[in-house]
Amino acid sequence: MIIWLITFFEVKDADFIASDKNKVKNVNLKIEKQGEIITLLGPSGVGKTTVLRTIAGLQKINKGEIYLKGNLLSSDSHHLEPEKRNIALSFQDNSLFPNYRVIENINFGKKRSNGNKYVYEDKDIIKLLHIEPILEKFPHQISAGEAQRVSLARSLMSKPDLLLLDEPFSNIDQNLKDELQNSVKNLLKKINLTTIIVTHDSYEAFSLADKCGIILNQQLKQFDIPYNVHHEPNSIEVAKFLNKGVFVDVKVVSSDCAVHSLKHKELGEIRGKLLNNFSEGSKVKLLLQPEDLIHDDQSSLKLEVVDRKFRGTNFIYTLKTKSGEHLPVFVHSHHIHQHEKAEKFGIKTPIYIDHLVCF
Amino acid sequence: MTKYNFWFFSSFIVAAIVALPILTVFSSFFLETSFYFDLLKKTFLYDYIFNSLTLLIFVLIFTFIIGVASAYFVSFYKFPLSNFFSWALILAFAVPAYIYGFSIIAFFENYGTAFTILTNLFGDFNYNIYIPKPDGLIGSVISISLSLFPYVYILTRSSFLYQSNNYIEVGHNLGLSEKETLLKIILPSARPAIIAGLALVSMECLSDFGTVSFFGVNTLTTGIYNSWLAYDDLNTANQISFVLLLFILVMFSLEIYSRKEARYHQPGRGFKPIQKIKLSGKKSLFVFLFCFTVLFVSFIFPVSQMIYWTLKYPKYFSDINILTINLNTIIVVGISSLILVSISLIINYGNRLSKNKILNYLTNFSISGYAIPGVILAVAFITFFSNLSDLVSENTNFGSTKKIFIGSIFGLILAYFIRFFSLSFNGIKSSYEKINNSIDESAYLLGYSKAKTFSKIHVPYLKNNLILVVVLISLEIIKELPMTMILRPFNFETFATQAYIYASQDLLEAAALPSLFLIGWASILLLFASGYILSKKN
Numbered sequence: 001m002i003i004w005l006i007t008f009f010e011v012k013d014a015d016f017i018a019s020d021k022n023k024v025k026n027v028n029l030k031i032e033k034q035g036e037i038i039t040l041l042g043p044s045g046v047g048k049t050t051v052l053r054t055i056a057g058l059q060k061i062n063k064g065e066i067y068l069k070g071n072l073l074s075s076d077s078h079h080l081e082p083e084k085r086n087i088a089l090s091f092q093d094n095s096l097f098p099n100y101r102v103i104e105n106i107n108f109g110k111k112r113s114n115g116n117k118y119v120y121e122d123k124d125i126i127k128l129l130h131i132e133p134i135l136e137k138f139p140h141q142i143s144a145g146e147a148q149r150v151s152l153a154r155s156l157m158s159k160p161d162l163l164l165l166d167e168p169f170s171n172i173d174q175n176l177k178d179e180l181q182n183s184v185k186n187l188l189k190k191i192n193l194t195t196i197i198v199t200h201d202s203y204e205a206f207s208l209a210d211k212c213g214i215i216l217n218q219q220l221k222q223f224d225i226p227y228n229v230h231h232e233p234n235s236i237e238v239a240k241f242l243n244k245g246v247f248v249d250v251k252v253v254s255s256d257c258a259v260h261s262l263k264h265k266e267l268g269e270i271r272g273k274l275l276n277n278f279s280e281g282s283k284v285k286l287l288l289q290p291e292d293l294i295h296d297d298q299s300s301l302k303l304e305v306v307d308r309k310f311r312g313t314n315f316i317y318t319l320k321t322k323s324g325e326h327l328p329v330f331v332h333s334h335h336i337h338q339h340e341k342a343e344k345f346g347i348k349t350p351i352y353i354d355h356l357v358c359f
Numbered sequence: 360m361t362k363y364n365f366w367f368f369s370s371f372i373v374a375a376i377v378a379l380p381i382l383t384v385f386s387s388f389f390l391e392t393s394f395y396f397d398l399l400k401k402t403f404l405y406d407y408i409f410n411s412l413t414l415l416i417f418v419l420i421f422t423f424i425i426g427v428a429s430a431y432f433v434s435f436y437k438f439p440l441s442n443f444f445s446w447a448l449i450l451a452f453a454v455p456a457y458i459y460g461f462s463i464i465a466f467f468e469n470y471g472t473a474f475t476i477l478t479n480l481f482g483d484f485n486y487n488i489y490i491p492k493p494d495g496l497i498g499s500v501i502s503i504s505l506s507l508f509p510y511v512y513i514l515t516r517s518s519f520l521y522q523s524n525n526y527i528e529v530g531h532n533l534g535l536s537e538k539e540t541l542l543k544i545i546l547p548s549a550r551p552a553i554i555a556g557l558a559l560v561s562m563e564c565l566s567d568f569g570t571v572s573f574f575g576v577n578t579l580t581t582g583i584y585n586s587w588l589a590y591d592d593l594n595t596a597n598q599i600s601f602v603l604l605l606f607i608l609v610m611f612s613l614e615i616y617s618r619k620e621a622r623y624h625q626p627g628r629g630f631k632p633i634q635k636i637k638l639s640g641k642k643s644l645f646v647f648l649f650c651f652t653v654l655f656v657s658f659i660f661p662v663s664q665m666i667y668w669t670l671k672y673p674k675y676f677s678d679i680n681i682l683t684i685n686l687n688t689i690i691v692v693g694i695s696s697l698i699l700v701s702i703s704l705i706i707n708y709g710n711r712l713s714k715n716k717i718l719n720y721l722t723n724f725s726i727s728g729y730a731i732p733g734v735i736l737a738v739a740f741i742t743f744f745s746n747l748s749d750l751v752s753e754n755t756n757f758g759s760t761k762k763i764f765i766g767s768i769f770g771l772i773l774a775y776f777i778r779f780f781s782l783s784f785n786g787i788k789s790s791y792e793k794i795n796n797s798i799d800e801s802a803y804l805l806g807y808s809k810a811k812t813f814s815k816i817h818v819p820y821l822k823n824n825l826i827l828v829v830v831l832i833s834l835e836i837i838k839e840l841p842m843t844m845i846l847r848p849f850n851f852e853t854f855a856t857q858a859y860i861y862a863s864q865d866l867l868e869a870a871a872l873p874s875l876f877l878i879g880w881a882s883i884l885l886l887f888a889s890g891y892i893l894s895k896k897n
Binding site: 053056057058081082083085087088089091093095096097098099100108109111151154155158 | 794795797798800801802803804805806807808816819820822
């Protein structure tokens with residue numbers, strides 16, 4: 001087994017530019033070990049695909065450097081042609097060669113299979129990606145989801161050093177999506193293939209990744225393990241993009257002991273661990289996520305229900321404070337009773353939140 | 360990506376070669392006029408313009424009526440043989456207008472075929488005084504209209520096929536009658552296609568040489584030919600070309616504009632193909648008779664006339680060296696179309712790779728060769744290569760290079776190349792544009808070089824399209840007359856030139872055999888390509 005003493009893949013101060021609107025600037029990103037899976041998450045049109053295309057060598061960079069296994073791929077004065085990089089990119093629109101059958105398309109990938117050695121056989125990849133029944137078909141005879149899987153298989157056949165996947169599961173049925181995500185992740189881990197996946201689906205990004213990058217407003221805003229990105233977003237922008245909660249105005253009461261304390265005008269005391277340092281008395285914005293507030297019919301803290309949405313395993317209630325803030329709260333859908341609009345809804349006090357995300 | 364690579368330079372050189380003679384046409388407009396041109400301005404020039412415009416107006420009226428009506432009938436109605444008519448009506452394309460002209464004269468002339476038929480049916484009588492003589496302008500209008508109406512028919516029919524049944528159903532739902540639906544919904548939607556068809560008809564009509572010269576109608580085209588051949592005055596020929604080109608350029612712009620408009624008529628989601636209405640009784644009979652008459656008059660009549668003559672005068676089988684003419688035609692058509700398609704393919708790829716604006720402009724300019732009539736291009740071709748030869752012999756030790764380009768097979772093929780480059784380039788481009796750029800990128804990422812991507816991915820994908828473009832270009836070259844007449848080597852005949860030479864010597868019966876061969880080859884090519892020509896996408 002080869003142990004890399006140098007960083008496996010690195011982007012240093014690079015600008016990825018496709019157009020004035022579509023660019024990501026000053027990116028620094030490191031993949032220390034071979035076999036890591038990275039996801040890049042961001043809204044549509046933010047430049048995620050541009051990043052992939054540039055890493056693959058389909059676009060040049062005019063600032064910064066990109067290295068793979070210690071070799072320089074791109075800089076402002078150097079550009080290694082895509083066919084010489086041993087990097088595979090599976091496009092969102094799949095880009096299968098329309099005049100070749102599925103099996104022939106997959107075999108195109110074998111031309112450059114001089115990179116990684118896989119423990120998997122070709123036929124295992126075909127089986128794992130559920131392609132067997134369509135091998136003899138032409139691309140126009142298969143569905144968009146099947147085409148994506150064929151494209152992925154073709155990329156894997158080329159045994160690249162680095163695999164880039166652009167929205168690989170976007171056209172796949174929900175039923176198959178979860179199963180496929182698991183199998184692909186297991187496969188990538190088994191063959192130790194370093195992969196960068198671009199997606200706009202946060203669930204997909206979190207479930208697949210060892211590390212996740214958030215691209216917003218032309219910048220890589222956060223690059224961390226998924227747990228941290230979800231629970232400890234490093235900016236209001238990231239928190240708002242992940243759209244998992246609301247910001248409420250609070251005052252820092254105590255910040256120098258093990259458990260910190262905040263005060264909200266209506267919700268009262270909120271305890272937990274502050275992630276950032278704030279002095280006592282400062283007014284800050286606290287991120288309240290739906291799982292942070294706990295329903296309690298016996299509580300004296302009651303808020304008005306303004307909306308209720310059924311989400312299968314739970315309901316999301318939207319509660320309104322006197323000052324007009326709307327707070328989301330999860331309640332398990334098997335909860336003994338339901339609350340209608342305009343009814344009062346009790347919240348357990350004092351409120352305790354593990355991570356107090358404040359800005 | 361590197362912009363200036365092998366593909367860029369090879370594309371640039373070819374596009375420049377095609378563009379140079381075309382530039383000569385444009386630059387010659389600014390040369391001093393000769394005495395002959397001044398004389399012509401005072402005498403026949405306005406007649407030329409008047410005749411050209413009269414011919415154009417009547418041809419447009421006829422091709423509109425025949426083309427749109429037959430396209431409407433076969434697209435919206437079911438009647439006996441309607442499927443047969445839908446493809447058979449394009450066979451008129453196989454009969455060049457000048458050969459149609461030979462048939463008309465042969466049929467209606469004194470003691471011609473009509474006379475023979477009447478005598479056999481009703482006995483001896485002087486039928487000649489009752490048989491109409493569609494001569495001169497009338498003969499030209501009929502011949503050109505019946506030969507060119509398929510342009511309008513094909514484009515209009517294709518546009519009708521794109522119309523969603525939903526629109527027609529909405530029309531009925533709003534209380535429109537069948538006639539109102541046609542006038543208010545169907546025809547306005549097909550307007551860009553009809554205009555594009557009519558613009559193509561206009562270009563072909565204005566540049567027609569064989570028919571008008573056969574019927575003795577002096578138009579701008581015959582004026583160009585006569586100035587050059589009869590008066591040896593290239594300058595005047597070029598000046599008249601300027602007037603003609605003005606008309607052509609207007610039509611060319613109209614055609615391009617219409618095609619752009621036509622893009623908005625592509626079917627989207629929810630497209631519902633037209634449900635054909637089954638006709639019966641008088642309506643069915645009328646529509647059947649209309650389509651049958653069009654097919655009969657445009658194709659069966661001239662072909663029968665040629666077969667009749669060929670059988671009546673079998674001696675021409677031995678007099679005309681038909682094998683040599685077949686061989687000549689196959690050689691020039693085969694070589695020209697293969698070279699055209701191969702080079703167009705390379706230039707398309709060069710354009711795709713380099714995305715260079717200069718190359719793009721040059722290519723766009725070089726494809727304007729198709730809008731320039733064969734006569735003008737031939738004159739420009741001679742002007743350019745004569746000047747080049749003079750320049751070379753004055754400044755170097757090389758002798759005259761005229762023989763290489765003028766009156767040689769090489770020159771003829773080069774001229775075809777310039778004239779039909781646009782047809783070939785655009786024919787391939789339309790399919791090439793369907794290959795998404797990410798297909799190329801996928802190939803690069805799988806380790807394929809640009810040349811390998813071209814040979815392994817693009818060429819196999821475009822294979823069918825390339826064969827069809829070869830067929831369509833062959834069809835055009837087989838029918839081409841004026842350029843071949845002017846630029847062919849001495850004693851080198853094709854079907855078109857042999858038929859025209861006999862006809863211009865009043866030996867129409869001798870013209871029948873090469874004409875019949877020409878129609879035969881053209882029909883085979885048309886039938887081969889009919890599936891593509893009539894498909895919804897084209």
